[in-house]
Amino acid sequence: MQNWITDDPKHFLRSMKTATQLHAEDFITCTTCEQQPWFSFFFDGTGNNRDIGESWQTHANITRWMTRVFMTMMLCVLTACATGQSGGYVDVSAWGANYTEDYIQDFSIQTVDGKRSGIGGANVAEFSKGGAGGSECCSLIPGVDQTIKIVWRVGGPQDDKSQWKTYSRDVVVIGKMPGDTKDHSVLIVRFFPNHEVEAEVFPGDGSFGPSNPRMDKLFFVGPRVMRHMGE
Template sequence: MRRIACVSFVMILAALGGCAAVQSDRSVLAAARSANYTEDYIYDYWIQTASGKNTGVGGSNVSEFSRGGTSGQRCCARMPGVGQTIRVVWEVGGRQDDRSKWKTYTRDVDVKGVMPKPNYKLQSYLIVRFFPDHEVETELLAGDGDLGPENLRIDRLFFGRPRVMRQKGE
């Protein structure tokens, strides 16, 4: 099962190649992946610039940690790069709750990680990590870097490995 999850993640990475390009304004084209270290079901999340403009990067249906803690992804939109501030907005609630019962949270965070090399054409990924007490962090993984399971910056949740609770800042 782990091998299937690992192969699936690598195939997704390969299929989405070609979306990333670094601009002189330090923005990057990226897709988001999420790791949920809470028991909140996250219906939807999206990335905005620090001024509140939607970037198009985000995800939905992020499982609780006890149910795998990951989600799908949306491909490719331009967003601020490493060292810049972004706003993460997310909606949580019970799986069967009516939308009127969902709660929305917002946090401004700095993008951590490494920018891809100039003119490199493989997909970059913004990992959005959700933590208890409605904390969040983001990390950009450059498409020209190591995106396999041996990279300790990539959460084990994405490879079907045993769920290991990660702490903010690790």
């Protein structure tokens, strides 16, 4: 029996493909086999035996119809997973963009129940000093329109860890999912005054360059451009 309870969307996809193949083989075998069906006789409303050949043909037709319905349902599920629709997972690295004068020691991406995704960033400079920092690669996280938890720690570069302050926010991911979930994407985490934060996915089949109006100018050579929450 397949274990359908999993947090790994890739495992789920593999399991669904296996189930589709197994069920299709079982149905096809049933519709083409020459062995006696599990029932031996059919009866009409008067109690008289009906023609077994006719009944078996009806059974075969019904089974073929069920096979087509099952395969169509599985195809819809697999297609939704493969195309990366909203509500799926996306493979990303995380970049930090800081629009505050707080020095961000580090930040991490988690699920809403606190499970670590394995990605985040560190040493995100104050806006007046560049506003960008190091990033980490790579991990699957909940995609666009889903909620993630961002946890970050603020403290001066020379401060002891005991002086750092920790903040967290649950945010709904914005942006665009890639057309192919195999394309590596970027998650930009933006920090704003009053400890506000947002997260935007830039799909791997899109542009990460300065020509993209959604990309933060902090990541490129040139003047820094202030940004505000929701822009």
